[in-house]
Amino acid sequence: MTVMIVGQKIELKGSNKFFTYCRKAFGVSRFTYNWCVAKFTLDYAAYCAAMDRYRKELEKYKKSPLCFTQSPVKPRLPTALDYKKEFNALRKEQYPFTYEVTKYASQQAFINFGKAVKAYFDNVKNGKKAKDKNRKNFFPRFKKKSYTSGSFYIGGDQVKLLTGKSCSEKLNNHSKKQYLNIPNFGYVQLKENLRFTGHINSVTISQSGDRLYASFSIEITEEEYLRTHKTAVQHNTAVGIDLGLKAALMLSDGIAIEGPKPLKTKLRKLAKLQRQLACKQHPRTKGDTTRVSRNYIKQSAKVSRLYRSIADIRNDFAHKISSILTSHYEYICMETLNVKGMMANHKLSAAVSDVGFYNIKSKLMYKSEYKHRVLYEADMFYPSSKTCSRCGHIKKDLQLKERVYDCPECGLSIDRDLNAAINLKKIGAVSPELTPVELTALLSDLKRNQITTSSVKAGIR
Ligand SMILES: [Zn+2]
Incomplete structure (x- = not known):
């Protein structure tokens, strides 16, 4: 039996409180990722230096092994898993705020970071060069804070989906609407029901402009696929x-x-809004201490709203x-x-x-x-x-x-x-x-x- 992975992205009907929770979870996931990047930048430099020393010693050792009491030890670069262990040991003491949201917000960051490091080494191996000169050949970068986007991941074991009928009394238990349980928060209503029946692998909550979405990754059978895709x-x-x-x-x-007609006019409008955004007060270079103005935030919300509508049309x-x-x-x-x-x-x-x-x-x-x-x-x-x-x-x-x-x-x-x-x-x-x-x-x-x-x-x- 073939198993297929399908995805469905559904908008969430979130309160202000939920929005705050999400901003916090985005922050935790960004913080953890950046924590890894900072550590890795130092560790990688140290590792490169240690490798140089090691190679020289190895050469000497090969010529006259008798001068050494032991063979040179090859240095080891810490992995994302090592970082995870280290982070979790410090977590309770130093980063207690990470407990306020789902555990995945911080833990998934290590997996993502591991992937970024692997991609970097793969690119180095294949001699792939980044187009952007500032992008030191795909070396993992710090994630920037954004007012209009962000995401965090929830693993399948923490995903709970209920319909109103089987929910607690607090929710409208006569409705057929579905609710998603967010760990450490509670139930949030989905704006449309999930179309597929199958095992949910994971959910990614993301913000786009002023909206929040849940992207489900669901494992379904071929029969289920044919049932849901009648053509x-x-x-x-x-x-x-x-x-x-x-x-x-x-x-x-x-x-x-x-191609879809509204795309052209919308793209022209997007360019205009982006030009206007550049004029609003905001820090322009690294280390610039200019504060981000209210108007900048308002304008960037406009840009991301239009951007989303363009993405929707394309999709x-x-x-x-x-x-x-x-x-x-x-x-x-x-x-x-x-x-x-x-x-x-x-x-x-x-x-x-x-x-x-x-x-x-x-x-x-x-x-x-x-x-x-x-x-x-x-x-x-x-x-x-x-x-x-x-x-x-x-x-x-x-x-x-x-x-x-x-x-x-x-x-x-x-x-x-x-x-x-x-x-x-x-x-x-x-x-x-x-x-x-x-x-x-x-x-x-x-x-x-x-x-x-x-x-x-x-x-x-
Ligand atoms: Zn001809």
């Missing part, structure tokens, strides 16, 4: 997808899918489009998202972040897995745009501004993105075009989800 699944159909500038996605069946679009594509097509072929190449082109980079291609792709990936679909990725150097989709001629000098592909060999005249999409389809399984019935089903599904499309056709000169 007709087509077989033996294939599609090539080109991610483009003009339309967000171009399907090899000639359907151009537009909604990504969910819808990935669901539709994975239910209508068995084989999905797309290009490898090449960060460097895309970011080098300014216009393209804006489009990439506009619609959130990474988001769409990651959702396509996991939904394909759940629905037993096959996702193909084209080789990074596969010339999907430059190749003629009819005769295979490669047009080496194709410019980005040429929106129509005119083949000098066979006379095909076709929309550039459609040509690329058809080429991408070829890397997957050989399958026929969609039948008119299948095509109608796909279009009506897109329309039902309020996704704007237009159709693009190829012509021959």
